[in-house]
Amino acid sequence: MPELPEVETMRRGLEKIVGLRIHSVSFPAAKRLRSLLFKPSPQRLKTRLLSLVITGIRRIGKRIVIDFNSDESLVIEPRMTGLLLLANSPSPEHNRVEICFDDSSIHPLIYWDRRGLGTVQLLSVHTMSILFNSNRIGPDALLITAEDLQCRLGRSRRPVKVALLDQRGLSGIGNIYASEILFRAQIHPRAPCNRLLPQAWGRLHESIQSVLREAIQLKGSTLSDATYRTPQNRSGGFQFHHQVYGKQGTSCFVCGNPIERFVQAQRATFACPTCQNMRFLRKL
Ligand SMILES: [Zn+2]
Structure with missing residues (x-):
């Protein structure tokens, strides 16, 4: 944040x-x-x-x-x-x-x-x-193309959520939006990048765009600690649209099963294990 x-x-x-x-x-x-x-x-x-x-x-x-x-x-x-x-x-x-x-x-x-x-x-x-050259800071998440996204992350063996947080791949996504983006794309956060099917990259790209643009329209997310404020010292509004972040144990909006919380690379991840299964993965 x-x-x-x-x-x-x-x-x-x-x-x-x-x-x-x-x-x-x-x-x-x-x-x-x-x-x-x-x-x-x-x-x-x-x-x-x-x-x-x-x-x-x-x-x-x-x-x-x-x-x-x-x-x-x-x-x-x-x-x-x-x-x-x-x-x-x-x-x-x-x-x-x-x-x-x-x-x-x-x-x-x-x-x-x-x-x-x-x-x-x-x-x-x-x-x-x-x-800020392109080796240190990847393309902006709002501007990256689906092809470029796949090209930059697709060979990595890392879980896709961990890769989304690495600012060298693409820049701007942090811990809250990574969970929300993957939920909307219905991709499991632990899915290794190099096993994602081509259609998964299209879904992921679309979800990045829609989640970030909606969040900008609502002026960002102010969590329960109330730290984040807009330049006019007001709360953002996207926290009311979070579907998984901070919602462990509550029912998934889509399927009703409980949202899970787990830790990846020292950061909390939130996901619905039913909606975000491994169906977009290449079989080994
Ligand atoms: Zn679900």
Whole structure:
């Protein structure tokens, strides 16, 4: 958390700061809380960001990229509990960065992070081209084609759920949406990629698109811990449409059998063992 739909919701919510000039930058929590990763140091960030004009807001996988009228961009990775807000934050004591604009009618941009596991880095175009090249960050899950998906993951022996979480294959999918996507595609999370039949890749691709797009429309998923908020500090709405995530023991919406929870690569997976059987696997 946050995954592609939540970060895309942040990106869309921040579009109104494009064209604004930075008036001041502060790091309100720096003295009280364990610092998250800033590159360069907060003091240097302050100097280098001052007076820059924001020229664009992009998303790379689960990161927000703020472009300026310079050859550097601010890359913010919210990781576990980071949020970007143009509104009052859930708890001001966890405001890590506050950026005020010349246009004081626009609320300052706040980077909020309760646990402080996120990263805020000012990177040159050159550094970004190395860090985010296609070997390190796969195509965006919203843009990848079915053919490319099969081509990038299809030879792997890993379980398909584990492969979906690997950002080198495709980027943007995390633990919540991986379970939801596989349920909708009716593919078992433990199915090894290299045994999935051709039609399974088509189903998987379709499910990735439909789940992520619906989640973006509903502005992401706010779980029971209430951490994720939109840039306007509101809850997302897709959590009410989860069909398996966090629902172990409850009845499957489709078949009525209980949803199972199990652990794959140290992460919880949720699935219906009846709907998500191994029928899309090549026989050995
Ligand atoms: Zn079922």
